[in-house]
Amino acid sequence: MKTRRFVDQVRIHVRAGKGGDGSCSFRREACVPEGGPDGGDGGRGGHIIFKGCKDVDSLIALFFSPLVFAEEGVAGRGQKMFGRMGKDLIVLLPCGTEVFNEETGELIADIVSHDQEFIIAKGGEGGLGNVHFRTSTHQVPTEHTPGELGEEFRLRLELKTIADAGLLGFPNAGKSSLLKRISDAHPKVASYPFTTLNPIVGTVNYENFSQLRVADIPGIIAGAADGVGLGLDFLRHISRSRLLVYLIDMAGTDNRNPWDDYKQLRKEIKQYDAELLKRPSIVVANKMDEQAAIENLPAFIKKTRTHPVPMSTLDPEDLGVKAFKQKLQDLLKPIPRGVFQAEKAKTRKSKPVPVVIESGEEEIISQETFAKATFFDLAPKKSKKQQREIKSE
Numbered sequence: 001m002k003t004r005r006f007v008d009q010v011r012i013h014v015r016a017g018k019g020g021d022g023s024c025s026f027r028r029e030a031c032v033p034e035g036g037p038d039g040g041d042g043g044r045g046g047h048i049i050f051k052g053c054k055d056v057d058s059l060i061a062l063f064f065s066p067l068v069f070a071e072e073g074v075a076g077r078g079q080k081m082f083g084r085m086g087k088d089l090i091v092l093l094p095c096g097t098e099v100f101n102e103e104t105g106e107l108i109a110d111i112v113s114h115d116q117e118f119i120i121a122k123g124g125e126g127g128l129g130n131v132h133f134r135t136s137t138h139q140v141p142t143e144h145t146p147g148e149l150g151e152e153f154r155l156r157l158e159l160k161t162i163a164d165a166g167l168l169g170f171p172n173a174g175k176s177s178l179l180k181r182i183s184d185a186h187p188k189v190a191s192y193p194f195t196t197l198n199p200i201v202g203t204v205n206y207e208n209f210s211q212l213r214v215a216d217i218p219g220i221i222a223g224a225a226d227g228v229g230l231g232l233d234f235l236r237h238i239s240r241s242r243l244l245v246y247l248i249d250m251a252g253t254d255n256r257n258p259w260d261d262y263k264q265l266r267k268e269i270k271q272y273d274a275e276l277l278k279r280p281s282i283v284v285a286n287k288m289d290e291q292a293a294i295e296n297l298p299a300f301i302k303k304t305r306t307h308p309v310p311m312s313t314l315d316p317e318d319l320g321v322k323a324f325k326q327k328l329q330d331l332l333k334p335i336p337r338g339v340f341q342a343e344k345a346k347t348r349k350s351k352p353v354p355v356v357i358e359s360g361e362e363e364i365i366s367q368e369t370f371a372k373a374t375f376f377d378l379a380p381k382k383s384k385k386q387q388r389e390i391k392s393e
Helices: 060-064 175-182 233-240 259-274 274-278 291-304 319-332 340-344 367-372 383-391
Strands: 009-015 046-053 067-069 089-095 097-101 109-110 117-121 152-159 166-168 200-205 209-215 244-248 279-288 355-358 362-365
Touching: 009 060, 009 117, 046 097, 046 109, 046 209, 067 089, 109 117, 117 152, 166 175, 166 233, 175 200, 175 209, 175 274, 175 279, 209 319, 244 319, 259 274, 259 291, 279 291, 279 319
Parallel strands: 009 067, 046 089, 166 209, 166 244, 244 279
Antiparallel strands: 009 152, 046 117, 097 109, 097 152, 200 209, 355 362
C-alpha cells in the first residue's frame, strides 16, 4: 500500500509525565536508635518539547503516531533517595508549524526557526517524602505527597511553509519547470494537470552567496474557494511569503485566455485572504516560445495593466529566467552569508579614548579627563569605620 508522503495538518494528544510519588520510610540501622524519617522525594515528570528542524518538511511522523506521552518521574525511596526525573520528550517539527489548542482554538506556539524550542506541556512536580514533615513535636511523620499530574492537551498542528516567494498559477502553467530552472529542486514535471500535489520549496543561490526560498504551490483553478480541485488548503503555505509570483500560461494551452487566468487567480486569493493582495507581486508570462503567446502578450498588458516578465522555461539559457531571478533579488534584497557577523563586529563597543586638545605645539589634556583619572588620587583610602563617622557628622 502506498503511504502518504506529505501531511500539513494533524491532530495529536500530548501528555507530559506524572511526577513520582514521595516516599514514607524510616531509618532502621543497628546502633542508630530513633533514626527518624528518611523518605525521599519523587522525580519530576518529563516535559514535551517542540523543536524546529530544517531537515523535517512534513508532519507525517505525528500523523502516524498522534499519541505523544512523556516519561513519568520515578518515585522516591528510603535513605533519602530522590527519584530520577522523567526524560523530556523532544518532538522535531518543520519550521513554520503553528500549534493550536484543539478545544479553544488558541494559538499556543509558532515554530519558525531551526532549533527553536517551546515547552508545550510541563511535567508534574514530584511528591514530597516524609523527611520534610518532621518537626520538634512531630518526630514520626507518616505524611507524604503523591506526584502531580503532567499537563495534557489535544492539539492541532498546521504547517505553513516558510518561503520568500510563492509561485501561483493554474495547472500546466509551468510552475514546477520554473522552480527547476532557478533552483536545485527536482519537482515532478509532466504534461498533465496537478503533477504537483504538495508544496515544494527550492533555494535560489546568487553570486554574492545570498539565498532565497521559493515555494511551488499546487495548481489553483476556478472555484477553488468552494473546494473545486485541490481547493485552497495549500494557499496557507504562501501566507508567510513576502512576494507573490503569478505565473501565466501566455499561450493559452488549455483554451483559456491568459488575462482571465490572472483575474481568476486574484479573485480566488481574495476569497482566501484579501490581505495577500497587498503584498508585492511579479507577473511572469511563460511559454513565450510559442507564436500564440507572442500574439496574446500585448492584449494581456492592455487588459491587466501589468508588465509581465516574458520567458520560456524550456530554454535553460533563456534571458527571461535570468531577468526573473534578478528581479527577485532586487525586490527581496537577500542578505549574503556572513554579513550578520560583520555588522556585530562593527557595532562592538570600544573603550573611551581620552580627549586631547591641541594648542600650538603642546598637547593639553582636558579637565574632564583629569577628573576621571583615578590614578592621580594618591590620598590613602579611608576605612569603612572612618566613612561611617564622616556620614554621622
